[in-house]
Amino acid sequence: MAILINENTKVIVQGITGKVGSRQTRLMLDYGTKIVAGVTPGKGGEEIYGVPVYDSVKEAKEEHRIDASVVFVPARFVKDTCFEAIDAGIKLIVLVTEHTPVYDAMQIKAYAKTNRTIVIGPTTPGIISPSEKIKIGILPGNMFCPGNVGLISRSGTLTYEIAANFCEGGIGQSTAVGMGADPVVCTNLIDLLKLFDEDGQTRVVAIVGEVGGTEEEIAAQFIKEKMSKPVVAYIAGKSVPPGKRMGHAGAIVERGRGSAESKMRALREAKVKVAEMPENIVQLVKEALREI
Amino acid sequence: MRLHEYEAKEVFKKCGIPVPEGKVAFSSEEAVRVAKEVGLPLVIKAQVFVGGRGKAGGVKFAKNLKEVEEISDKILKMDIKGYKVEGVLVEKRLNIEKELYLGMTIEGSAGKPAVIVSSEGGVEIEETARNYPQRISSIQVNVFKGLKSYEARFLVKKLGLKGERLFKVSNILYNLGNLYRNYDALIAEVNPLVITTEGEIFAADAVLQVDDSSLFRHPELQAKAIERIPDELEREAKNVGVTYVNLDGDIGLICSGAGLGMATMDMVRRKAKPANFLETGGGMTKELMAGALRVVMKKKNIRAVFINVYGGINPIHEGAKGVVEVIKEDKIKVPIVAKALGNRQEETWGILEEGGVKVVKESRTSKAIEELFRILKERE
Incomplete structure (x- = not known):
């Protein structure tokens, strides 16, 4: 078991003929992901690594069963691309593209909700489930290993590092999800916590948060009141100066909100153990597993 | 991308939000010219990308042209918290009867725009939220339909306004909602919105922060975006x-x-x-x-x-x-x-x-x- 995806998930790649799209298709196929089709308007009929390309999601849907889509199109086309997938009835969209306009993200989030579609991102590195041999997105497969820790992260490369630290410490992941670090993300931290809490494979959940927004604070309330599985966390950005945008569009401490201290305080109040350094989260997970 | 107050006010004016008569000046001579055009008394405000300029001496009143020259010269040479003052906005001084707050921002977790109004203008909204939360009203906006006129009236009524003032301020709030959408703003704020003793209404200050990821839709701003990183x-x-x-x-x-x-x-x-x-x-x-x-x-x-x-x-x-x-x-x-x-x-x-x-x-x-x-x- 895993959350969101499993070994039978059939995936299409929107933007498959682009530089990033085609390269990442190769890497996903190598990992074991079942990619059934790609979509690039105007490139219908071509093939990328044996994957047939269609002009529209609708045409791909006529030929294949599709459970999920991964989006690599440039930011200005993201809204239309997601709407197309939602209208075609796809229920999971992994939106990798960076710099999506915030207003567009808000509209995608609202439209997805109305149509009961889950959109992960924007700016997500994706989802990976090592025991199911599937990854959707850009996460490097060799940094992850199968196990029973659910990993939720706001960032990309820091997730890889923590996953590698986990694997070296003998701790694998049930599923790792990058939720993205824009001011508006389409799936909130709390939604992912709920999924992990219900997942049979997951025993402990690790959150890798960062400065900006109030996702961790809201999640802390949920953990305190509803969550049955233990949660541990690391928050990046303790030394971030206020008012500066730290690479991620959402990573900014402004107007008295979003500081690392505020997040760590809220999580600790919810009895979540918070690591001082990324690698220390491994020890916290080990302790949590012992205590179950 | 944050706009200067004078740039934000140009946008506000174009979008139907009244602003006080005035102009930006980049030298004290220019400030005096603007003063002659606009008429005394005036307020002279530092154009700088950092908060707290008032406390730092970056906002002063001038009663005569000599003062205009001296004050603008002084402010133009100022550094506020390490940020260079890039100009002065020379504006007609208002006779304040009442100050309100109107703002739009993003409610990140909900993923919706939020409208916030307060009967307490001229102070930071975070401060009012801490000390007098009962003076603040707020709603979330449908991201496809935008802020509706009746929603604007509903909020403004909570500020205790009646009759013609209720209509005028609601209309300003409605225009702010449209502006917020059309400019891909992350924050659009009028603080304070001033009702003068003469009964006129003006946006005495204006904040407009545009989403950097949306700048491809706003080429006129995109051109300025890099050069203004301080x-x-x-x-x-x-x-x-x-x-x-x-x-x-x-x-x-x-x-x-x-x-x-x-x-x-x-x-x-x-x-x-x-x-x-x-x-x-x-x-x-x-x-x-x-x-x-x-x-x-x-x-x-x-x-x-x-x-x-x-x-x-x-x-x-x-x-x-x-x-x-x-x-x-x-x-x-x-x-x-x-x-x-x-x-x-x-x-x-x-x-x-x-x-x-x-x-x-x-x-x-x-x-x-x-x-x-x-x-x-x-x-x-």
Whole structure:
């Protein structure tokens, strides 16, 4: 078991003929992901690594069963691309593209909700489930290993590092999800916590948060009141100066909100153990597993 | 991208939000010319990208032309919290009867725009929220339909306004909602909205922050976006294509990924001070890494550079070539320590080691940082 995806998930790649799209298709196929089709308007009929390309999601849907889509199109086309997938009835969209306009993200989030579609991102590195041999997105497969820790992260490369630290410490992941670090993300931290809490494979959940927004604070309330599985966390950005945008569009401490201290305080109040350094989260997970 | 008050007011005026008569000036002579045009008494306001300008002496009243000249000359020479004053807005002074607050922002977790109004204008909304939450009313806006007129009236009525004032202020709020949408704003704020003793209504101050990711829809703003980054190194880095934040230490940092960059910064901070935050983004090339290292080395006091990159979406072996090239061409003498993992890591290590970089083959950033400090100590 895993959350969101499993070994039978059939995936299409929107933007498959682009530089990033085609390269990442190769890497996903190598990992074991079942990619059934790609979509690039105007490139219908071509093939990328044996994957047939269609002009529209609708045409791909006529030929294949599709459970999920991964989006690599440039930011200005993201809204239309997601709407197309939602209208075609796809229920999971992994939106990798960076710099999506915030207003567009808000509209995608609202439209997805109305149509009961889950959109992960924007700016997500994706989802990976090592025991199911599937990854959707850009996460490097060799940094992850199968196990029973659910990993939720706001960032990309820091997730890889923590996953590698986990694997070296003998701790694998049930599923790792990058939720993205824009001011508006389409799936909130709390939604992912709920999924992990219900997942049979997951025993402990690790959150890798960062400065900006109030996702961790809201999640802390949920953990305190509803969550049955233990949660541990690391928050990046303790030394971030206020008012500066730290690479991620959402990573900014402004107007008295979003500081690392505020997040760590809220999580600790919810009895979540918070690591001082990324690698220390491994020890916290080990302790949590012992205590179950 | 944050607009200056005078630029925001031009937008507001165009969108049906009345602003006081006035103009921006970039010299005291120009300020006097504006004063003659607009008429006395006036308020002179520093145009600067930092809050708290009033307390710092950046907002003053002028009763006569001599004062206009003196005050604007003084304000134009000011530095407020390290930010250069870039102009003065010379405006007709208002006779204030009442001050209100109207604002729009994003409710991040809900993923919806939010409208906030308060009967307490002229103070920061966060402060009112803390001290007098009962004076604030707020609603979330449907992201497809935008703010509706009746919603604006509903909110403004809660401020205790009646009759014609209720209609006028609601109309201003409705226009603010449209402006917010049309300009892809993250924050649009009128604080204060002034009702004068003569019964007129003006946006006495205006804040407009536009979403950087939406600038392709606003070419007139996009052209200005880079040139107005106040810090020279941050501006230069933007031209290279990386995100750089200038900090006050002496350990240079180059990281791929914002989360990893912040975590690295936090860990270096346990023992020393980072000179900068630098995030390469997902489009690494040889040229990009060369440019990044050159920007980092621009500060004279750099004691060492730490590179922390992952080859996921990024070709780190290409980046390594850029680093090595700059070390050679610019004759860099300070120690450079790198941790580089992921696709083609062995090739990357080879290139870096040959170029004189100490490579730490370890997945824990903290261990690589320890190595950096060990090398620094050895050199002392």
